[in-house]
Amino acid sequence: MRNRLFLLLPALIFLALLFFFPLGRILAYSADFASLSADQLRRAAAVTGFTTYQAALSTLLTVALGLPLAVFFARYRFPGQNALRALTAIPFILPTVVVAAGFSALLGPRGWLNLLAMRIFSLPTPPLNFLGTLTAILTAHVFYNTTIVIRLVGGALETLDPRLTQAARTLGDSPLRAWLRVTLPLLRPALLTAAALVFLFDFTSYGVILLLGGPKFSTLEVEIAAQATQFLNLPLAALLSLIQIFFTLAFSALYGDQARRGLTPVKPVESTPGRIARRETPLVLLGALVTLTFFALPLLALPLRSVTRLEAARGERTFAGQALTLDYYRELFINRRDSLFYVPPLQAALNSLNFAAQTVILSLALGFPAAKALARPGKLTRWLNPIFMLPLGVSAVTLGLGVLLAFSRPIFGWKLLTSPLLIPLAHSTLALPFVIRNLQTALALLPERYREAAAVLGASPWQVWRRVEVPLLARALLSAGIFAFTISLGEFGAASLLARPETPTLPTAIYRFLSQPGGLNYGQAMAMATLLMLLTGLSIALIEKLRVSEVF
Amino acid sequence: MLEILRLNKIYDGQPLLTEISLTVAAGETLCLLGASGSGKSTLLRIIAGLESAESGEVRWDGQNLADTPTHLRNFGLMFQEYALFPHLNVLQNVAFGLRSDHLRRAREMLALVKMTTFERRRVTDLSGGEQQRVALARALAPAPRLLMLDEPLGALDRALREELLLELRQILRRSGIPAIYVTHDQQEAFTLGDKIALLHDGHIVQAGTPPDVFAKPASAWVARFLGLGNLVLAGEISGEAFARFPASATLLLRPRARRVKSGGTLRGVVADVLFRGDFYRVTLENGLFFDLPEAPQVGEIIFLQVETQIL
Numbered sequence: 001m002r003n004r005l006f007l008l009l010p011a012l013i014f015l016a017l018l019f020f021f022p023l024g025r026i027l028a029y030s031a032d033f034a035s036l037s038a039d040q041l042r043r044a045a046a047v048t049g050f051t052t053y054q055a056a057l058s059t060l061l062t063v064a065l066g067l068p069l070a071v072f073f074a075r076y077r078f079p080g081q082n083a084l085r086a087l088t089a090i091p092f093i094l095p096t097v098v099v100a101a102g103f104s105a106l107l108g109p110r111g112w113l114n115l116l117a118m119r120i121f122s123l124p125t126p127p128l129n130f131l132g133t134l135t136a137i138l139t140a141h142v143f144y145n146t147t148i149v150i151r152l153v154g155g156a157l158e159t160l161d162p163r164l165t166q167a168a169r170t171l172g173d174s175p176l177r178a179w180l181r182v183t184l185p186l187l188r189p190a191l192l193t194a195a196a197l198v199f200l201f202d203f204t205s206y207g208v209i210l211l212l213g214g215p216k217f218s219t220l221e222v223e224i225a226a227q228a229t230q231f232l233n234l235p236l237a238a239l240l241s242l243i244q245i246f247f248t249l250a251f252s253a254l255y256g257d258q259a260r261r262g263l264t265p266v267k268p269v270e271s272t273p274g275r276i277a278r279r280e281t282p283l284v285l286l287g288a289l290v291t292l293t294f295f296a297l298p299l300l301a302l303p304l305r306s307v308t309r310l311e312a313a314r315g316e317r318t319f320a321g322q323a324l325t326l327d328y329y330r331e332l333f334i335n336r337r338d339s340l341f342y343v344p345p346l347q348a349a350l351n352s353l354n355f356a357a358q359t360v361i362l363s364l365a366l367g368f369p370a371a372k373a374l375a376r377p378g379k380l381t382r383w384l385n386p387i388f389m390l391p392l393g394v395s396a397v398t399l400g401l402g403v404l405l406a407f408s409r410p411i412f413g414w415k416l417l418t419s420p421l422l423i424p425l426a427h428s429t430l431a432l433p434f435v436i437r438n439l440q441t442a443l444a445l446l447p448e449r450y451r452e453a454a455a456v457l458g459a460s461p462w463q464v465w466r467r468v469e470v471p472l473l474a475r476a477l478l479s480a481g482i483f484a485f486t487i488s489l490g491e492f493g494a495a496s497l498l499a500r501p502e503t504p505t506l507p508t509a510i511y512r513f514l515s516q517p518g519g520l521n522y523g524q525a526m527a528m529a530t531l532l533m534l535l536t537g538l539s540i541a542l543i544e545k546l547r548v549s550e551v552f
Numbered sequence: 553m554l555e556i557l558r559l560n561k562i563y564d565g566q567p568l569l570t571e572i573s574l575t576v577a578a579g580e581t582l583c584l585l586g587a588s589g590s591g592k593s594t595l596l597r598i599i600a601g602l603e604s605a606e607s608g609e610v611r612w613d614g615q616n617l618a619d620t621p622t623h624l625r626n627f628g629l630m631f632q633e634y635a636l637f638p639h640l641n642v643l644q645n646v647a648f649g650l651r652s653d654h655l656r657r658a659r660e661m662l663a664l665v666k667m668t669t670f671e672r673r674r675v676t677d678l679s680g681g682e683q684q685r686v687a688l689a690r691a692l693a694p695a696p697r698l699l700m701l702d703e704p705l706g707a708l709d710r711a712l713r714e715e716l717l718l719e720l721r722q723i724l725r726r727s728g729i730p731a732i733y734v735t736h737d738q739q740e741a742f743t744l745g746d747k748i749a750l751l752h753d754g755h756i757v758q759a760g761t762p763p764d765v766f767a768k769p770a771s772a773w774v775a776r777f778l779g780l781g782n783l784v785l786a787g788e789i790s791g792e793a794f795a796r797f798p799a800s801a802t803l804l805l806r807p808r809a810r811r812v813k814s815g816g817t818l819r820g821v822v823a824d825v826l827f828r829g830d831f832y833r834v835t836l837e838n839g840l841f842f843d844l845p846e847a848p849q850v851g852e853i854i855f856l857q858v859e860t861q862i863l
Contacts, residue, residue: 449631450637452622454637457648461623
């Protein structure tokens with residue numbers, strides 16, 4: 001018991017300092033809401049209203065696309081199906097700035113569609129007005145989260161006993177009626193779970209709103225950041241954060257509740273792989289085509305746009321015509337402005353890699369001992385598990401604000417806000433729940449008898465750890481580490497509040513370049529977003545590979 | 553030598569082991585025999601230091617081991633499912649508990665269990681019998697002062713078990729390491745044990761050499777568990793030979809019987825005859841069974857001379 005507490009102590013101190021203390025500061029500041037003007041309170045209400053509205057609408061659309069796709073993937077077997085399903089999952093793992101850049105590359109004023117249309121039809125201005133609209137926000141959200149519905153509802157569909165619908169059919173129901181009366185009610189828990197989760201993600205969406213919605217739209221996340229950094233109205237920012245926390249916790253609870261209920265097992269019977277009847281072939285083709293178009297185009301548009309010149313560069317009178325180019329990548333190495341606070345984009349990439357590496361070390365160093373202490377079920381575990389998962393329920397922007405408020409003054413002479421450790425520490429808070437959960441699962445799966453066998457053979461506890469646990473958990477450690485790396489690499493919300501101008505991260509630099517005029521800036525944003533996409537994709541592919549071959 | 557003194561272990565509020573006392577002398581193999589759930593494995597784990605008892609002592613050469621952690625006890629334990637380290641190959645597994653000069657010793661052990669050619673193999677690719685051999689080599693390699701084996705043959709098929717049992721007997725005899733062998737199979741216990749101890753409901757109900765236990769079972773439970781023969785209440789069986797026992801006494805009638813023309817201890821009608829190879833198992837209408845060299849007719853009345861013991 002004492003040993004376990006000792007293992008937990010570093011992580012608990014860390015959370016107390018970088019999570020609970022900042023949260024407390026938010027609470028303290030928001031208690032000051034009496035000082036806010038009526039206008040500001042109205043603003044808070046309006047922002048909360050819009051946040052809920054866009055999240056609800058996004059969720060509705062996500063389910064509207066996800067449910068048919070879930071049925072489509074569960075019902076039909078066709079070549080390339082697994083690849084197609086995997087494609088729908090890719091957006092979910094990408095950083096928001098990458099997705100935003102992808103849509104911008106496809107549909108933005110400098111995107112493929114607009115530039116091609118302008119050239120073909122000799123139009124003076126981009127015909128398609130996508131960026132800065134609610135449509136853009138909704139589209140990106142659907143793009144992001146459809147995979148949740150496909151995965152959860154599809155999973156439920158596959159374990160559904162087919163005899164139930166067959167029974168309904170023998171009792172006189174048409175296929176549609178049987179689906180509505182039997183299948184759909186049985187899918188309800190999965191559907192609600194998925195919807196709650198999607199809503200949660202849409203509600204706390206930050207990068208998408210900021211980059212695709214533009215200045216017209218403000219959700220809680222965007223407003224918190226704006227109030228905290230531009231208007232310096234900390235009480236209002238804190239109040240908004242409190243509202244945000246309340247909503248996320250409520251929906252997390254709803255999600256957890258539904259998820260548990262969804263676990264009621266429906267007797268699994270050998271699944272019936274649907275052969276495709278001839279009259280259904282067009283339907284399957286259509287489904288595959290829609291999926292491919294919607295999910296692949298933004299992902300392809302981005303890297304292609306980063307190596308293609310589609311418009312005249314600044315200073316060029318006439319446009320020589322589109323051509324492949326590596327200019328945007330070359331520019332990443334150059335500091336064009338020669339200003340003190342301006343750094344070449346490459347530096348942002350190096351910063352991000354550096355921060356991500358530190359996040360990996362920090363979160364593993366804190367998370368592994370904690371996971372070890374929590375691996376065995378018990379009273380301690382029951383109490384502490386939710387505490388370690390709490391950071392998941394708080395948005396990155398809120399966390400960033402909390403850290404800003406908590407460390408605005410030096411603590412024990414330690415100026416965290418100017419410390420190069422700031423971003424790694426904040427990112428470790430976000431990564432820690434994932435690291436602990438991953439390692440906890442792996443540790444729980446590691447049979448006790450290996451440790452015991454080693455002890456019987458004369459290995460001291462330290463040797464057991466070094467010679468048995470670490471080698472056996474190498475994969476889990478590696479994959480948890482890569483997970484932390486990926487989280488840090490693409491994280492935008494906290495970084496946009498905390499990253500100092502002279503040390504931008506890759507996502508904040510992409511945001512900066514996207515919001516600046518000029519084809520060259522745009523091209524560089526595309527190049528950086530492509531790099532980020534590749535790095536993230538590579539990391540996740542590595543995790544998947546490690547997961548597949550994990551056996552004891 | 554190992555001494556267990558009045559050991560008590562409570563598990564989930566229920567007594568699992570009660571007042572267990574045992575000794576294992578130098579070079580001796582003790583077989584711990586009991587049904588599953590009788591606490592045999594727990595006893596081994598307490599001896600190994602993997603679990604602690606509520607009260608009682610585990611002593612080695614008179615020294616109490618309460619404060620000696622598992623890794624300093626130098627007791628070998630062969631786990632039921634072997635627990636071979638999946639990240640190490642066969643040779644590395646065997647060498648795990650060795651400090652210096654380890655490869656030579658590990659190879660010797662592999663030779664002892666006839667696994668020399670498997671050195672570089674992954675343990676996950678081995679068959680059950682092969683894993684068992686590697687686990688034995690690994691447990692023997694550090695030359696433990698006591699070797700404990702927890703149902704080591706449990707997971708193997710019958711033919712392999714018999715083959716390995718004899719090998720195990722040889723290896724234990726030759727190494728001279730005192731051993732505790734846990735099993736629920738009386739055949740294994742009789743083959744390997746210099747002594748056997750029967751564990752029932754957390755108590756040691758009988759301990760002794762196999763012939764002693766076989767000849768004088770201490771209770772009806774022991775006789776039934778060892779499958780020694782028919783168990784009946786004296787009052788429920790007719791025959792002059794049984795009249796001298798009190799009616800509530802439990803009698804053990806060994807299956808080994810002799811058919812006589814008339815008289816004998818027992819008279820009965822043959823209900824069924826089973827061919828068992830060397831003998832016929834004859835079941836009477838009253839449910840008693842006996843082994844006879846010649847088959848009687850079903851329905852025939854036979855007279856038997858039977859060995860009877862009061863328990």
